[in-house]
Amino acid sequence: MNGEKRICLLVTVYLPYRWCAEFTMDLLDLFWPSHPPVFFCGLTSEEAGRLPHIPIRDRGGKRVWAQFALDAAADLNVRGYDLVYFMLEDHP
Numbered sequence: 215m216n217g218e219k220r221i222c223l224l225v226t227v228y229l230p231y232r233w234c235a236e237f238t239m240d241l242l243d244l245f246w247p248s249h250p251p252v253f254f255c256g257l258t259s260e261e262a263g264r265l266p267h268i269p270i271r272d273r274g275g276k277r278v279w280a281q282f283a284l285d286a287a288a289d290l291n292v293r294g295y296d297l298v299y300f301m302l303e304d305h306p
Contacts (some may be wrong), residue, residue, distance in 0.1 A: 216277070218242075218297040219226050220295045220296050221298070221299065222251045222295045223249060223298070223300070224255060224287060224298045224299070224300050225255070225301045227254045227256040227303045228254055228257065229256070230255060231233075235257075235265055235303045236260045238303050239265065253286065254267040254268070255267060255268045256279070257269070268285070271285055283300070
């Protein structure tokens, strides 16, 4: 790599507000056409559907916001991302 940092967007999703995630993705595409890769966290693969996502880890049915955000950030680091711009899905 030439010294450039790899950056992505990480957006948390709380299942009852999943519709906001679609809305957020649409707005990112509209107003920031060349945005970095986007990943959503807080959903299972089934719940995420077409959204690019980091699936939540099974923790006995518990969904702890801080834990799935931390897990997703760690997964993105393993994938080679150096920086994460963190967003909340209900704040598009």
